[in-house]
Amino acid sequence: MKTEHSGITLRRWRLQCGLKQSEVANRAHVSQQLISLVETGRKAISAQLASELAAATGGELEFNDLWQPKRRQPGCQRCALVKTLIVAAAIDGQIPPEAASHLIQAGGLSHE
Numbered sequence: 001m002k003t004e005h006s007g008i009t010l011r012r013w014r015l016q017c018g019l020k021q022s023e024v025a026n027r028a029h030v031s032q033q034l035i036s037l038v039e040t041g042r043k044a045i046s047a048q049l050a051s052e053l054a055a056a057t058g059g060e061l062e063f064n065d066l067w068q069p070k071r072r073q074p075g076c077q078r079c080a081l082v083k084t085l086i087v088a089a090a091i092d093g094q095i096p097p098e099a100a101s102h103l104i105q106a107g108g109l110s111h112e
Contacts, residue, residue, distance in 0.1 A: 006066045010053060011039040013061050027056035047103075051095070063099050064106075083109040 014024050021039070022032040029052060037043035045053070050067030083104055090100035103109075 006045045006050075007039045007041045009061065009065055010035070010045075013057060014039075017060075024053075024056060028052040047095075063095070064102055079109050 010024075014021070021035040025032040025035045028035075028049075030049065034043065034049075038045055038049070045067050047063075047067055050063050053066055054061055054063045086095070086100050086103050086109070089095045090097045095103075
């Protein structure tokens, strides 16, 4: 399960850096409770949170280390919408083009 893996990845990084959850939370502009929920796998990491956490780690963890979309069935209207939003975010400069490409491939959205 990616949520659990992402939380473990975040926790390992935090412990290696000797940081408290509250310090990571302050860097990412989120609550310490959210970091705790993520690290224990009780909260999934959204794309927005993955972006904030990646920035908070100073590039030591990348967006793709922390988040991947769930795969959807071909022909799903939601898939087409998600792909459109990812492309729009890349065009707008909100995410790097290579991250958009990875999200589309990893999410099984390339067929849409």
